[in-house]
Amino acid sequence: MNDSVHSGAKHADQNDWSDHGGPENSTGRTDQARPILFFDGVCGLCNRFVDLLLKADRRNRFRYAPLQGETARRMLGPRDQAQAGDPHSFVFLEKDKRYEQSSAVLLALRRLGGAWRLTGLLFVFPRPIRDFVYRIVARNRYRWFGRRDECRLPTPEERDRFLP
DSSP states (O other): OOOOEEOTTTSGGGGOOGGGOOSBOTTSOBGGGSOEEEEOTTBHHHHHHHHHHHHHOTTOOOEEEETTSHHHHHHTOGGGSOOTTOSOSEEEEETTEEEEHHHHHHHHHHHTOGGGGGGGGGGGSOHHHHHHHHHHHHHHHHHHHOBOSSOOOOOTTTGGGBOO
């Protein structure tokens, strides 16, 4: 499998889960073991993708955090703050590994299990090709799918799945 992975050494604070611990979720894992999907909180496409994941993720496998938020600033650093035209619209953090661009999207979908695992077949395409397509969409995401004035606010039912 050809994933875009960055080791924990690149961002030393990405493994600081100390304030994200908590009771076990419906999968029996503690919150600190749940992967985090960082997304551009003002992007229409990114918010639709998060909505899709929230509906499909019945086991609450993931936590979500906007790239413009406090959690992203602390765990990812300033390089990943979403800006217009920036290809960093998704970052998937799982344990000590960081996935970006097409790998972040495909891995999140595959982690849903069931029929969603079939999206893993797209890993057959080399990462440079997948990321090229990803970057075209990412650069045009506001123009094609809209931009919100503010980050998405979770509903009361979703609140425990979001990080600030």
